């Protein structure tokens with residue numbers, strides 16, 4: 001037990017492979033923040049109950065604080081930092097700005113990743129579907145009204161982009 | 166979190182060997198949404214030496230409908246069950262139970278097998294070590310139960326098992342009981358009615374320490390998809406059930422010929438409502454009959470000072486769930 005050395009693992013974060021030394025009990029959220037330089041992923045409850053740490057793993061939105069980093073080799077991990085391309089915001093981020101989706105902003109990275117997951121499965125969600133989808137993401141500022149507007153607007157932006165392509 | 170050695174198993178045999186060879190306590194990890202909380206809070210009197218990952222074993226992630234019913238592999242997630250067209254059509258009570266479990270994020274990682282193996286959520290039991298030291302109550306092998314003299318508003322209304330009054334928290338457990346599932350393990354096939362046990366210490370099931378669930382099999386309902394699930398919780402998402410209920414009934418020529426009803430969140434183990442089931446047989450399922458079934462379900466309740474409210478919830482949820490079966 002005491003001879004528990006750090007293990008070198010390869011994580012694919014936003015398409016980039018990073019080699020990081022981790023201990024077996026470290027969570028993905030800790031490793032992303034402390035070792036991969038991705039502090040966009042937030043930690044609030046650290047017990048799976050708030051969604052601040054939401055990332056996409058192989059396309060699925062999950063709470064990174066409940067996930068062991070050592071189990072993520074070979075997986076495609078996407079964080080909030082991966083959304084903008086060459087300084088251009090992702091349509092969901094634009095919608096967040098325009099619709100005042102953030103107050104303090106602490107829940108925003110997680111909310112936005114959950115929104116990305118929702119819109120990948122359901123490009124045109126109803127308000128009820130939006131509410132159900134963000135059910136694992138808490139906003140302590142209680143900015144839900146604006147967040148729902150932002151998700152709706154993001155869906156419109158993304159479906160317009162689709163039809164233009 | 167305490168250090169442990171982590172292993173990626175590639176076969177069930179290897180996972181069982183890794184459990185057998187461990188000198189200290191060893192746990193398998195599926196989604197980890199329950200286990201990670203236990204590890205972080207350093208809950209147990211003896212910290213685990215090994216954590217063995219089952220997600221690296223191929224072939225456990227399939228949902229198949231076969232002649233004898235629905236086969237759910239041990240690594241199938243709650244989201245996959247909730248969204249499966251086959252499950253929604255034939256076993257709506259199970260699909261709804263999975264859909265109402267935890268939150269969308271946790272359902273993407275949490276497995277159904279992990280859901281029925283999870284440990285109880287008594288807040289004394291779960292009290293984190295890092296805030297003033299963990300509580301070694303009876304259920305962990307200690308001397309006292311803090312809930313009986315303390316705050317037991319979320320605890321059992323049907324008495325205790327070995328001095329513990331923590332309830333089974335699972336949302337899919339009552340659905341599997343109502344649908345009469347079989348739990349297949351590395352050692353044996355266990356009928357769901359025998360699977361849960363609060364007598365084995367911290368764990369919620371009769372599983373041996375070196376036994377792993379490989380698959381859950383749910384028989385196809387004879388008379389069509391007449392099952393349902395309901396849950397009462399503080400919030401619609403994230404929160405555990407205060408009370409939940411699943412029911413599955415068979416109706417032939419307008420009369421109930423068989424019924425299985427299960428409440429959870431009310432006792433240490435999921436609780437079949439057998440007197441209600443017996444009463445229903447031979448009757449037409451009307452509102453009045455459903456109401457009577459609800460009353461029978463709580464006839465033997467022995468609530469404590471702070472959880473009397475759950476009796477009313479259990480009564481109502483049984484009758485509502487029965488009526489939902491035929492909606």
Ligand SMILES: Cc1cc2nc3c(=O)[nH]c(=O)nc-3n(C[C@H](O)[C@H](O)[C@H](O)COP(=O)(O)OP(=O)(O)OC[C@H]3O[C@@H](n4cnc5c(N)ncnc54)[C@H](O)[C@@H]3O)c2cc1C
Nearest residue numbers: 048195196197198199200267275276279280282335336378
């Ligand atoms: C904030 C929060 C809210 C939650 N809300 C709910 C809720 O509303 N309803 C609910 O039912 N649950 C809830 N849960 C609990 C948990 O998310 C679910 O029970 C989930 O289904 C557990 O599955 P898992 O794969 O993540 O299990 P794990 O955490 O991997 O495992 C749970 C336990 O089962 C054992 N185990 C896992 N797989 C097997 C197997 N194949 N064979 C033998 N043993 C096994 C593990 O060793 C561990 O002891 C919640 C959890 C959190 C953190």
Ligand code: SF4
Nearest residue numbers: 287302310329330331
């Ligand atoms: S109810 Fe059970 S788990 Fe809770 S404190 Fe008492 S013995 Fe421990």
Ligand code: FES
Nearest residue numbers: 044046050051065
């Ligand atoms: S920090 Fe991970 S869910 Fe709250």
Ligand code: FES
Nearest residue numbers: 103107139140141
């Ligand atoms: S904006 Fe502050 S938590 Fe959501």
